[in-house]
Amino acid sequence: MTTKLILGKDVSEEIYAELRQRIDALKVKGTVPGLAVILVGDDPASQVYVRKKGEMCESLGMRSVTVRMPAETTQDELMAKVAELNADPSIHGFLVQLPLPKHLDEKQVINAISPSKDVDCFHPENVGRMLIGEPTFLPATPAGVQQMLVRSGVETGGKHVVVVGRSNIVGKPMAAMMVQKGAGADSTVTVVHSRTKGLADIIRQADILVVAIGKPRFVTADMVKEGAVVIDVGTNRVDDPSRPSGSRLVGDVDFDAVKDKASAITPVPGGVGPMTICMLMANAVKAAEDACGRGPQ
């Protein structure tokens, strides 16, 4: 059996081509989609993510605004910036890059973002809307996984999806999306996590396995059913003395061992990774389309 590699670069390029058309259509109507990112402090990983988001925005012809605030920013200053972006009609969507410095209250900040501009889908109102299947933004990483399945022709209806990990950003919303009625969903979903008993036996029942538990090579070949579709959301940096950098990225799945059992699998890097920014861009375009449809406020 040949194993199909599902590559985020290929899937995201398909989606970017569609987004470019939607952005052009918005521009014809006089709207340039605007996405802002608030970055507080100087966390190195966050700096890289924020730069990549800005570059992608601009390469698509959207307006990108990066708001850099010092690590000593107070809660009031950050809340004032959120209020300012909520009120700015040229900014259709924005996010506050996490994690925030420890003295800041993340929940209060997320709750203050206007749900109509919450392109991360972190606001409780949007999380609730997603759960009950009402139109809303979808959280970027699980939405990216779903697009990889759909656009690779993986049938999900009636299939057993096992989600490994229960984070608010990936595991929980992934399960909520796959159990929903409709195309690319209609699955039977099981969520397993670090406290699950008989975890390997449950994982072995998966037709589609989505792994986001944050442990390098956690899923081994003996846990995977022959012919399963394996989506690896993990990105873990491990020591590798053979590399000049001394380290490399591996997923939550033991790729080399699992790839021969899977019918399709995502590598790390190059798998799910590129999808997250892509789906954020899709949410920003949707935010601009929604605002355009509502007309001037």
Ligand code: GUN
């Ligand atoms: N930090 C790591 N991932 C994310 C994300 O998707 N959104 C935000 N706001 N911060 C993050």
